[in-house]
Amino acid sequence: MLGTGSWGTTFGKILADGGSHVTMWARRPELAAEISRSHRNSDYLPGVVLPANLTATANLQDALKGAQQVFIAVPSQSLRENLAAIRPHIEPTTIVVSLMKGVERGTGLRMSEVIAEGLGIDPSRIAVASGPNLALEIAREQPTAAVISSQSLETAQAVALLARNKYFRTFVNTDVIGTEFGGVLKNLIAVAIGIVDGVGYGENTKASIITRGLVEMTDFAVAQGAKAETLSGLAGLGDLIATCQSPLSRNNTAGRLLGQGYSFPAVVKQMQQTAEGLASVAPVLELARSIGVEMPIVEQVKQVLDGTLDPKDIAPHLTTDSDEPQGERTNDDAEAPGGGVVWRSVKRAFDQLRYGGRSAAGN
Numbered sequence: 179m180l181g182t183g184s185w186g187t188t189f190g191k192i193l194a195d196g197g198s199h200v201t202m203w204a205r206r207p208e209l210a211a212e213i214s215r216s217h218r219n220s221d222y223l224p225g226v227v228l229p230a231n232l233t234a235t236a237n238l239q240d241a242l243k244g245a246q247q248v249f250i251a252v253p254s255q256s257l258r259e260n261l262a263a264i265r266p267h268i269e270p271t272t273i274v275v276s277l278m279k280g281v282e283r284g285t286g287l288r289m290s291e292v293i294a295e296g297l298g299i300d301p302s303r304i305a306v307a308s309g310p311n312l313a314l315e316i317a318r319e320q321p322t323a324a325v326i327s328s329q330s331l332e333t334a335q336a337v338a339l340l341a342r343n344k345y346f347r348t349f350v351n352t353d354v355i356g357t358e359f360g361g362v363l364k365n366l367i368a369v370a371i372g373i374v375d376g377v378g379y380g381e382n383t384k385a386s387i388i389t390r391g392l393v394e395m396t397d398f399a400v401a402q403g404a405k406a407e408t409l410s411g412l413a414g415l416g417d418l419i420a421t422c423q424s425p426l427s428r429n430n431t432a433g434r435l436l437g438q439g440y441s442f443p444a445v446v447k448q449m450q451q452t453a454e455g456l457a458s459v460a461p462v463l464e465l466a467r468s469i470g471v472e473m474p475i476v477e478q479v480k481q482v483l484d485g486t487l488d489p490k491d492i493a494p495h496l497t498t499d500s501d502e503p504q505g506e507r508t509n510d511d512a513e514a515p516g517g518g519v520v521w522r523s524v525k526r527a528f529d530q531l532r533y534g535g536r537s538a539a540g541n
């Protein structure tokens with residue numbers, strides 16, 4: 179296991195409680211010593227006792243030696259540099275599993291794509307894990323489910339067989355795109371919900387943003403090649419509910435601080451742990467624009483981060499939106515050939531030509 183933060187350590191415990199021998203790699207020798215000797219990681223999982231078959235080392239080569247499966251839980255933006263360090267030590271049949279929920283800034287690549295590039299291995303040897311998985315709750319052995327996804331069903335099953343125990347249940351699928359984007363996108367909606375909380379708005383606003391957020395997540399992921407059903411499963415709706423509801427969520431917490439009026443740099447300074455959503459906003463919006471998908475909620479999160487939108491103006495639609503009333507679904511217009519996303523892009527382009535950049539309503 180690479181990464182001894184809250185999720186890496188918790189997932190190591192899941193595997194060890196399922197019967198595997200787990201070796202964690204920690205950058206700091208003192209943390210490796212605390213895990214191996216005291217069976218604790220007190221900075222990240224206070225009060226949690228780790229199993230005896232989970233040990234740690236600060237030596238990367240030792241951590242990777244003979245590993246059947248390697249799990250990675252470092253901040254997404256540091257993945258590529260870590261892959262360069264582990265590449266010489268990965269054995270030819272090892273399965274590599276991403277536990278991360280971000281996209282790479284600059285390339286817009288999903289974590290499994292960065293792993294394939296960075297390690298030069300076939301996607302059939304790569305899996306991802308995602309779902310409503312707030313680390314501290316699982317470390318306290320509260321019953322939870324997750325999805326393991328790989329292009330190879332055999333690989334997903336091999337990982338799922340090890341990543342399960344009496345409190346952690348894993349399902350499998352082969353929709354890697356949907357499973358990964360579910361985890362990335364729910365972080366962005368959780369930041370929006372945090373902003374709403376920070377401003378002091380109530381349940382209607384939150385339910386509206388969560389529901390419209392799921393539409394944005396689904397439209398985006400489907401346009402990228404995901405199956406819509408994945409986004410209504412554990413890795414989509416399930417994770418969206420957990421992250422938007424929980425004060426344990428770092429993305430939600432970061433949003434709350436923004437809603438209370440802290441600036442983006444001030445929020446980053448205050449966060450002790452990784453809030454992936456903050457780094458994913460820009461690459462996700464770039465991808466969305468390149469495929470013609472509208473993400474008004476994510477756009478507003480970006481504007482709040484940029485300091486160009488007052489948090490109290492956040493809404494489940496763009497406040498400047500002057501489109502005519504729409505149906506709730508954007509991806510399944512019956513009359514739209516190829517789906518609503520394509521239809522709406524074509525319509526927008528047509529309207530621009532017809533009205534010279536003004537909307538049909540004349541605004």
Ligand SMILES: NC(=O)C1=CN([C@@H]2O[C@H](COP(=O)(O)OP(=O)(O)OC[C@H]3O[C@@H](n4cnc5c(N)ncnc54)[C@H](O)[C@@H]3O)[C@@H](O)[C@H]2O)C=CC1
Pocket residue numbers: 181182183184185186205222251252253254256260277278279280311312313314450451452454
């Ligand atoms: N904490 C959670 O509940 C969950 C987190 N995740 C995902 O897991 C990933 C890791 O998150 P957490 O463990 O929560 O973060 P964390 O902030 O608790 O821990 C990050 C770990 O990475 C290490 N690290 C930081 N920079 C590094 C670098 N340049 N190279 C190597 N290691 C570095 C830190 O020392 C720490 O051990 C994120 O992508 C997150 O979205 C996914 C599901 C649940």
Ligand SMILES: O=C(CO)COP(=O)(O)O
Pocket residue numbers: 279309310311312313365368417420421426427428429430452453454
């Ligand atoms: O991914 C998570 C829960 O599934 C953790 O969310 P945060 O990164 O916002 O804490």
